[in-house]
Amino acid sequence: MNRPRRPVQAVLFDRDGTLVEDVPYNGDPDLVRPVEGAREAVRLLRARGIRTGVVTNQSGIARGLVSAADVRRVNARVDTLLGPFDVWAVCPHGPGDGCHCRKPAPGMILWAAGRLCAEPSRIVVVGDIGADMEAARRAGAHGILVPTPVTRPEETARAGHVAPDLTTAVRAILAGPPPDRVLAGERPAEAACAGGAPPAPGAAVRRPR
Numbered sequence: 001m002n003r004p005r006r007p008v009q010a011v012l013f014d015r016d017g018t019l020v021e022d023v024p025y026n027g028d029p030d031l032v033r034p035v036e037g038a039r040e041a042v043r044l045l046r047a048r049g050i051r052t053g054v055v056t057n058q059s060g061i062a063r064g065l066v067s068a069a070d071v072r073r074v075n076a077r078v079d080t081l082l083g084p085f086d087v088w089a090v091c092p093h094g095p096g097d098g099c100h101c102r103k104p105a106p107g108m109i110l111w112a113a114g115r116l117c118a119e120p121s122r123i124v125v126v127g128d129i130g131a132d133m134e135a136a137r138r139a140g141a142h143g144i145l146v147p148t149p150v151t152r153p154e155e156t157a158r159a160g161h162v163a164p165d166l167t168t169a170v171r172a173i174l175a176g177p178p179p180d181r182v183l184a185g186e187r188p189a190e191a192a193c194a195g196g197a198p199p200a201p202g203a204a205v206r207r208p209r
Contacts, residue, residue: 008173009118010086011045012109012141014127015056016209017148018166020078025060027070029077041166042082048174051116053087054078055108055125055135057209062094087115103127104134109141124173126166130155144169 016022021033045052060066089108091101101107113120125136128148136143145159146169156162163169
């Protein structure tokens, strides 16, 4: 990721595993729990006048596991706890539907950029898996990966920028992301993904979003 030549206009967050704990195909607002540092991260951005949004794959709708209304209720709870966010983009499609919005396709990021009147090159996408980073790249935006136990080691290895937590990622955005792969104050990529080892037995298991 090259250093942005102009100030960041907006930051778009993945939802599950990035802003809130990843509850697979969650349709229950009562299960929404912000991840550590999420409130501080969005507060820092808003204090600097940087707009915020959420771009989220919700294939549970296409799979019949949750309804669109369920997802709206969960999103409303996230907005209550961490928002208000300036824009929400939700992809309801499944992996085989061939849509242009499901990450790693760039559709949601480009749509959100239009709603925010922001140039993609002045947007940073923060997420926890490779699809988030690839969507950012295809849209012409910047990406910062914040790994979780379900982030694959190869995704961390491919990411242009890796931060150990949301607060570190946001502080780096506010300072202007440097051209180096590892941001100031963060662990090396190998440490960020727990040494690159796969999740231990009983750890969170990755599911398609």
